[in-house]
Amino acid sequence: MKIAILGFGIVGSGTYEVLAQGNSGVEVKRILDIKKVDSVADKLTANFDDIINDEEIETVVETMGGVHPTFEYVSAAMKAGKNVVSSNKMLVATYYEELVNLAKENGVEFRFTASSGGAIPWLSNVIRRTATERIMKIQAIINGTTNFILDAMQTRGADFSEVLAEAQNLGYAERDPSSDIDGEDIKFKCSITSSCAFGVHVPHEDIKVFSLRTIQKSDMEYAAKMGMTLRYMTFASRKAGGAVSAYVEPSFIPANSLEASVHLNNNMASLFGEYSGRLSFYGQGAGKYPTGASVATDIIEIAMGTGFGVSCTGKAVVDNTAELHRYFVRTAEKCEAIAAIAETYEEKDGAFYAVTREISVAEMYDIAAKVKENDAGAFFAGIHTEV
Amino acid sequence: MKIAILGFGIVGSGTYEVLAQGNSGVEVKRILDIKKVDSVADKLTANFDDIINDEEIETVVETMGGVHPTFEYVSAAMKAGKNVVSSNKMLVATYYEELVNLAKENGVEFRFTASSGGAIPWLSNVIRRTATERIMKIQAIINGTTNFILDAMQTRGADFSEVLAEAQNLGYAERDPSSDIDGEDIKFKCSITSSCAFGVHVPHEDIKVFSLRTIQKSDMEYAAKMGMTLRYMTFASRKAGGAVSAYVEPSFIPANSLEASVHLNNNMASLFGEYSGRLSFYGQGAGKYPTGASVATDIIEIAMGTGFGVSCTGKAVVDNTAELHRYFVRTAEKCEAIAAIAETYEEKDGAFYAVTREISVAEMYDIAAKVKENDAGAFFAGIHTEV
Numbered sequence: 144m145k146i147a148i149l150g151f152g153i154v155g156s157g158t159y160e161v162l163a164q165g166n167s168g169v170e171v172k173r174i175l176d177i178k179k180v181d182s183v184a185d186k187l188t189a190n191f192d193d194i195i196n197d198e199e200i201e202t203v204v205e206t207m208g209g210v211h212p213t214f215e216y217v218s219a220a221m222k223a224g225k226n227v228v229s230s231n232k233m234l235v236a237t238y239y240e241e242l243v244n245l246a247k248e249n250g251v252e253f254r255f256t257a258s259s260g261g262a263i264p265w266l267s268n269v270i271r272r273t274a275t276e277r278i279m280k281i282q283a284i285i286n287g288t289t290n291f292i293l294d295a296m297q298t299r300g301a302d303f304s305e306v307l308a309e310a311q312n313l314g315y316a317e318r319d320p321s322s323d324i325d326g327e328d329i330k331f332k333c334s335i336t337s338s339c340a341f342g343v344h345v346p347h348e349d350i351k352v353f354s355l356r357t358i359q360k361s362d363m364e365y366a367a368k369m370g371m372t373l374r375y376m377t378f379a380s381r382k383a384g385g386a387v388s389a390y391v392e393p394s395f396i397p398a399n400s401l402e403a404s405v406h407l408n409n410n411m412a413s414l415f416g417e418y419s420g421r422l423s424f425y426g427q428g429a430g431k432y433p434t435g436a437s438v439a440t441d442i443i444e445i446a447m448g449t450g451f452g453v454s455c456t457g458k459a460v461v462d463n464t465a466e467l468h469r470y471f472v473r474t475a476e477k478c479e480a481i482a483a484i485a486e487t488y489e490e491k492d493g494a495f496y497a498v499t500r501e502i503s504v505a506e507m508y509d510i511a512a513k514v515k516e517n518d519a520g521a522f523f524a525g526i527h528t529e530v
Numbered sequence: 531m532k533i534a535i536l537g538f539g540i541v542g543s544g545t546y547e548v549l550a551q552g553n554s555g556v557e558v559k560r561i562l563d564i565k566k567v568d569s570v571a572d573k574l575t576a577n578f579d580d581i582i583n584d585e586e587i588e589t590v591v592e593t594m595g596g597v598h599p600t601f602e603y604v605s606a607a608m609k610a611g612k613n614v615v616s617s618n619k620m621l622v623a624t625y626y627e628e629l630v631n632l633a634k635e636n637g638v639e640f641r642f643t644a645s646s647g648g649a650i651p652w653l654s655n656v657i658r659r660t661a662t663e664r665i666m667k668i669q670a671i672i673n674g675t676t677n678f679i680l681d682a683m684q685t686r687g688a689d690f691s692e693v694l695a696e697a698q699n700l701g702y703a704e705r706d707p708s709s710d711i712d713g714e715d716i717k718f719k720c721s722i723t724s725s726c727a728f729g730v731h732v733p734h735e736d737i738k739v740f741s742l743r744t745i746q747k748s749d750m751e752y753a754a755k756m757g758m759t760l761r762y763m764t765f766a767s768r769k770a771g772g773a774v775s776a777y778v779e780p781s782f783i784p785a786n787s788l789e790a791s792v793h794l795n796n797n798m799a800s801l802f803g804e805y806s807g808r809l810s811f812y813g814q815g816a817g818k819y820p821t822g823a824s825v826a827t828d829i830i831e832i833a834m835g836t837g838f839g840v841s842c843t844g845k846a847v848v849d850n851t852a853e854l855h856r857y858f859v860r861t862a863e864k865c866e867a868i869a870a871i872a873e874t875y876e877e878k879d880g881a882f883y884a885v886t887r888e889i890s891v892a893e894m895y896d897i898a899a900k901v902k903e904n905d906a907g908a909f910f911a912g913i914h915t916e917v
Contacts, residue, residue, distance in 0.1 A: 161662065161663070161805055165662060165663070167661065167662070262803075262805075262806040262807060262809065263809060264655055264658065264659075264809070267658075268651055268655070271651065271654075271827065271831075272651075272827070274554065274827060274830050274831070274834070275548065275552060275554070275823055275826050275827045275830055276548070276552070276823055298786075399685075399791055399793070400791060401788060401791045401792070401812065403791065404786055404787060404788045404790065404791040405788070406786070413812075416649075416823065418548055418649075418819040418820060418822065418823035419649040419813060419814070419819075419820050419823045419824070420649060420813065420814050420817075420820055421812075421813060421814075422649065422650060422651070422811070422812065422813040423810075423811070423812035423813065424809070424810070424811060424812075425788065425800075425808075425809065425810035425811075425812070426806060426807065426808060426809040426810065427806070427807050427808075430807075432805040432806075433805060433806050433807055435805065436662055436663055436803065436805035436806045437806070439662050440658065440659070440661060440662045443661050443662055444658075444661070447661070447838075448835075448836075449835075449836045449837060449838060450836060451834075451836060
């Protein structure tokens with residue numbers, strides 16, 4: 144099978160090298176990029192028309208990132224009868240319904256395993272399970288940068304800002320780390336994962352996020368005192384009437400749980416099947432060769448005529464009103480809205496620490512928004528006693 | 531697709547029920563069993579000829595267990611042009627090469643995901659990865675009974691015999707628990723897993739096993755003192771000249787490792803891909819519906835014309851001479867053979883505890899055999915500082 148790769152960055156070049164080492168019979172005929180790369184000079188083009196008009200190219204591999212003109216390129220490829228493989232979480236989360244249906248209309252394959260979980264065969268297994276049983280719930284550590292930070296804070300008792308700087312120096316975190324520490328990255332991955340799991344499109348804009356940005360060492364210490372560990376996680380589940388609960392939040396989890404043993408920048412994603420029970424998948428969520436290998440496998444599956452596609456019945460309503468648990472909340476001053484839902488609310492070293500009663504994620508989110516108007520440094524974490 | 535199920539025991543009936551709840555289009559036409567089951571009376575037969583001679587039956591699902599006449603039934607099915615799905619670890623481990631090649635010769639599919647790891651899509655992912663990269667190593671907790679026992683010993687400080695009795699009462703352990711606690715069950719699963727991972731047949735008879743049977747509470751305590759936990763694991767890796775290292779042993783592992791957080795009767799199996807790095811898979815390794823769902827997915831994949839087959843280039847030589855690590859050894863008396871390789875060897879409460887220098891698994895196995903001639907209660911555990 145002849146393919147084209149759009150974007151020869153880290154993932155695109157990783158995919159290329161993995162394919163070049165193997166003997167899958169997949170041939171990279173064209174690479175779209177404006178930069179010059181000597182080793183692949185004969186394949187490079189800056190003109191997408193060279194790809195879309197080439198009938199020999201059966202599959203277009205999109206590793207260029209961004210939503211525009213990526214969406215237009217990918218749509219055009221499908222309409223031209225070409226399969227599409229993408230590693231681009233923002234594209235897939237944004238246009239999930241459109242692209243799944245466009246692929247179906249045009250009788251082509253659309254695969255995107257690497258868009259959530261990097262090297263981990265997470266989405267491919269989520270989709271495979273839906274052939275046999277309903278997936279009831281998902282939960283995941285699916286952002287390596289924030290896990291690296293939290294793991295270092297936990298194991299070394301380090302401060303957030305100190306570890307963030309270290310992660311930036313190691314290249315794990317961006318210069319502007321907002322997408323990671325404010326949960327945007329996780330939100331895209333939650334959208335894609337829950338869409339695959341539940342057979343709908345869960346719009347990423349509707350997923351509620353509690354940011355990790357305001358975390359302090361004392362929050363970690365509070366978790367430890369409760370026999371728990373702090374991880375930045377996402378949760379999604381089926382709710383009544385076809386609705387989906389979906390949110391991202393700093394999470395207190397038991398210290399002896401699997402997720403608490405996910406160290407460094409690794410990921411762990413879990414599904415709960417009605418027959419299988421909990422199935423968890425662990426590995427590197429990023430990186431040139433790990434992610435490249437995942438993209439390459441999607442391509443090879445298409446070449447071999449194997450693997451599963453997805454279907455999408457439409458946009459889902461995101462509803463977190465029936466999703467209940469306790470929260471840990473730290474505020475600078477004692478705050479009426481928190482006191483009203485707190486089981487304990489104690490002052491220590493000039494900050495106030497609450498553990499709330501069981502409350503819905505939706506209600507907590509509304510309260511948090513109000514609290515933050517006067518206290519931008521307030522911190523909120525869900526307490527998940529059973530993960 | 532019409533199928534037949536051989537053996538309507540726990541896994542067979544679980545598979546049947548999972549398929550009956552779904553809308554995969556798979557129809558169970560015949561069930562081979564000698565017992566009477568009212569709910570499926572119209573499908574039952576005690577005569578395999580009713581299945582092998584039925585041209586409508588495209589796939590035979592073997593959940594009856596044992597090696598004979600199972601092997602003969604399964605071979606006959608393949609020769610008759612029928613696909614085979616099996617959950618039978620002993621059959622697959624024993625006749626891996628024969629069955630893989632017979633399937634190929636007859637142009638039929640042969641799938642056996644549930645034979646190692648129950649509900650966990652472990653083998654399916656091992657095989658999927660081999661399409662893209664070489665798997666260098668595997669390691670696994672893949673026996674639920676012994677993990678239940680070790681986890682209970684660790685978390686409750688309980689004695690082996692006490693927890694074994696509890697596991698038997700809960701139905702997790704057999705009346706005769708030898709297959710679990712002497713590592714036979716794990717050996718079959720290691721054989722199948724490493725065969726899939728390395729593209730050969732790793733004969734189960736050649737896999738070395740250190741039994742768990744002689745473990746005592748004090749061994750757990752010794753591990754804890756070293757900041758480690760004890761799990762019963764299997765390891766396999768590629769060695770020079772196409773050989774394979776493969777063994778089963780009680781294993782000291784870091785207390786903060788993922789495997790140390792595998793509780794109750796759960797399993798965790800990991801592969802190390804040359805590009806992907808470590809990928810781990812966790813879930814229920816047994817049970818009617820979890821295992822039934824896994825078998826059902828193999829069947830549905832065949833019906834959909836998807837999924838991966840394996841190939842086998844022949845029997846592998848098992849060679850553990852280049853596989854090196856330290857061992858923990860407990861003996862009743864101070865023993866010359868152990869003293870000769872010990873870095874520390876101390877007496878406590880009437881028993882002798884050694885930590886050896888790095889030694890090959892092969893050499894340790896030979897020494898252990900000699901030690902056990904005079905000290906049947908001696909206990910051996912590999913020290914794996916990096917899992």
